[in-house]
Amino acid sequence: MTDRIEISSIIRKRTLGLVFVLGAASLAFAQQKVNVSGKIVDKQNQPVPYASVSFNNKASKLNSDATLTDEKGDYKLDLMPGNYDIIIEAIDFKKSTLNRQITAAGNLGNFSVEAEAAVTNTKTQDIQGVVITAQAVKPYRVEIDKKVYDPSLDIVAKGGNLQDVLANVPSVDVDTDGTVSMRGNSNVRFLINGKPSSMLGIDDGANALQSIPADQIERIEVITNPSSKYEASGTAGILNIILKKSKKVGFNGSVEGTLGYLPNTRLNTNLSWRKGAWTYYINGGGGYNRNKSKNNSDFNSYLDPQTLNDGFSMRSIQNGISEGENKNYNVTTGFVVDVTDKSTLNASVMFRNFNNESTGQTDYFDNVIIKDRNATGYPNVPYTLQEQYTNRLNTGTNVNNSFQADLGFEQKIGDKGQLLSLATSYQKNKSDGTSLITENGYDNEFDIATNTINNIITNSINTTFLAKADYELPIGEASKLEAGARFDANKNDYDYYVDQSQNNGPVSVLPNFTSNTFYNENILAGYAQFKSKIENFGYQVGLRAENTNINVDFQRVIDAEKKNVEKNYLKFFPSVFLSYDLGKNNQLLLNYSRRINRPRSFFLIPFMSYNNNRNLFSGNPDLNPTYENSFELGYSLSKSKFSLNPTLYFKKSEDEVNMYQYSGLNEQGNTVLYTMPVNAGSETQYGLDLNATYDPFKWWKIMASADIFGYKSDGSYEDFDFSGDGFSSRFRLTNTFKPTKTTSFQIQGFYRGAQNTVSTQRKAMYAVNLGASQTIWKGNGTISFNIQDIFNTRSRESLVTTPSYSQYNYMQWQPRQFSVSLSYRFKQGDKVEQPKRKKDINNNASGDEDQVPM
Structure with a gap:
């Protein structure tokens, strides 16, 4: 009973208060908005699913917003009345921009986009604006220099911690004392969001792994043979723990107990x-x-x-x-x-x-x-x-x-x-x-x-x-040159x-x-x-120097x-x-x-x-x-x-x-x-x-x-x-x-x-x-x-x-x-990624802003 009272006190003081404060803060930002809807179609009037629709307010960026169309090409969201530049982007379609004055709630009708003129029969390589979020069909995927594990389908680790998640990751083994190894080698380099982190404490022991909740982990990158872009330490490889960082519009969140x-x-x-x-x-x-x-x-x-006689020994039994x-x-x-x-x-x-x-x-x-x-x-x-x-x-x-x-x-x-x-x-x-x-x-x-x-x-x-x-x-x-420098002081x-x-x-x-x-x-x-x-044929060659x-x-x-x-x-x-x-x-x-x-x-x-x-x-x-x-x-x-x-x-x-x-x-x-x-x-x-x-x-x-x-x-x-x-x-x-x-x-x-x-x-x-x-x-x-x-x-x-x-x-x-x-x-909105960078030509598509591999 004492333990339960103590635990309840810790959680009530340190976590629930945080939820209520942020909830109250979100209400303070609430304004009078109007609900608008519409549909994105192609030139043949067929729906365009999962298109990115951005509404950029001409008077104030704070009133801008964005959303994704559903599988039928429909979208809806709440906006402040005003003048908007509307930007529509979709895979294999040309980027389209138009202007609308929004004064009241209602349907904006159909917006049409033109198909990209393909030079070859291959899929478009320049994916400039859309990231579709859904439950992963596969628990992991393979890229040119790493494997990416998605713990969202890992029911066994629900409510657990990083150590529990790692126990289910391919190519990773967790020993009984919490020692993590990859292919039998325990010299694993841990990174949080692409860099060393204080979240793991002074050492990389089991206690540090147990202090990171599974609910905060978005994915784990298993890099058994890192390229020159990554630091050279860790003969077993690198485990890069990517924590959740929502990109959804409005106020969103989750609580897990x-x-x-x-x-x-x-x-x-x-x-x-x-x-x-x-x-x-x-x-x-x-x-x-x-x-x-x-x-x-x-x-x-x-x-x-x-x-001494043969077989004569000193014995010590420890329990x-x-x-x-x-x-x-x-x-x-x-x-x-x-x-x-x-x-x-x-x-x-x-x-x-x-x-x-x-x-x-x-x-x-x-x-x-x-x-x-x-x-x-x-x-x-x-x-x-x-x-x-x-x-x-x-x-x-x-x-x-x-x-x-x-x-x-x-x-x-x-x-x-x-x-x-x-x-x-x-x-x-x-x-x-x-x-x-x-x-x-x-x-x-x-x-x-x-x-x-x-x-x-x-x-x-x-x-x-x-x-x-x-x-x-x-x-x-089809080519890219990458270079960089890094300084670590410990x-x-x-x-x-x-x-x-x-x-x-x-x-x-x-x-x-x-x-x-x-x-x-x-x-x-x-x-x-x-x-x-x-x-x-794809290739990547690199050289790293470390003093x-x-x-x-x-x-x-x-x-x-x-x-x-x-x-x-x-x-x-x-x-x-x-x-x-x-x-x-x-x-x-x-x-x-x-x-x-x-x-x-x-x-x-x-x-x-x-x-x-x-x-x-x-x-x-x-x-x-x-x-x-x-x-x-x-x-x-x-x-x-x-x-x-x-x-x-x-x-x-x-x-x-x-x-x-x-x-x-x-x-x-x-x-x-x-x-x-x-x-x-x-x-x-x-x-x-x-x-x-x-x-x-x-x-x-x-x-x-x-x-x-x-x-x-x-x-x-x-x-x-x-x-x-x-x-x-x-x-x-x-x-x-x-x-x-x-x-x-x-x-x-x-x-x-x-x-x-x-x-x-x-x-x-x-x-x-x-x-x-x-x-x-x-x-x-x-x-x-x-x-x-x-x-x-x-x-x-x-x-x-x-x-x-x-x-x-x-x-x-x-x-x-x-x-x-x-x-x-x-949640209040859908996940939308603003245009950032081109997809990697070698399928090394890890262009997340929270990764710092150097």
């Missing part, structure tokens, strides 16, 4: 108001959820094998359960204005708060080897075995506040498609955490009980500045403090774990790429001087994309790109976290970036009921970063696993990524994806061998049924095959999810229900074996969950 178990409660709203040249929007909401994870391990450490409570809210507001017919200005600000309270309990059972016990009565035994029991309780809080401000400007130059785009972004994240660790131990040999208390205080500030410029120059009817400050008291003794600072770190990274990039098309400058200052309490890491390197990243149109919606795609994986700041410094004192991670100042060459050969077939998109891929990395692990004993004689990143050899991955859809009936849609791949690793470090090869697979199948016009349900399952290397054996995993939805309130509302992991099988099991230790690990991030969500949509 969710209730679920463990529990999971969320309320979100998306609101917009478009009047004349101005569009205002605001998206926001709040949420509360609990999570519960389980982590068990069995660790065997082999010490001094020449001295842990973690629970957490997360509260978050976010709000994004901004505007887009057409300054002139050829220039557009957009600005936005974003605020985000994430608050986490966690509790973790781990029970340890240790068989500890004690050496040289002569003084205590063991004259003939050089080693003795001692049993210890330890209970570790960790309670902590973390508060993250994020701010982001964006400003963009687009200027069309001339009438042949030249475009200059400028954008800048300022982002700041501040995270403060506290943790109290209480550890009670018992030694059965000496009948000694110990009590240790640790306090951990963490503070981190991340500041990012981004500035970029892009230029597009069409050349003739500054991270970390403070980490740990103290300790034992058996109610004095408090002392732990010098090995108390440190200050200052991390600065500046990246200056420039690119140029050319694309063209010769009959059925990276990194400076890290690290100081521990025990060090008299700071440790400094400096890295400066200039690298080039080419890309080639080829396409061949086979006709009848058949296309071949071949591409190549070179990518980079820069080490994270924590990977470059000898920093160690104390949250788990049995698993200690330390950075490596000598670590270098990983470079990868990636090749893809794809085929795209699209029919009315069937689509097939197989892709063969091959990736080869150099200076691969692997985790070197070794075991040891701490001061209490307990087992400790140390981990450090190292550059060790290379890695090759090859496989078939297959995505398909099939609609056997109007009421049944099937989406399937499979990734069947082989891998080979070469490399070693000290006594740890990273070499290995094998074959594995990932499968996902989604069935959507629509028994009536207003009812849908969906069942989705996935399977991930076992994957082995020389030292690691990872078992197979599968899960099944279920969702259902019902449209209500004359199509303006939807109620949805879903169950995640019906059979509670989503867990990870692995076994690591090395010459010095072996470890079995079981991990379940979340148990079975279910939720119910209710959404309501209110």
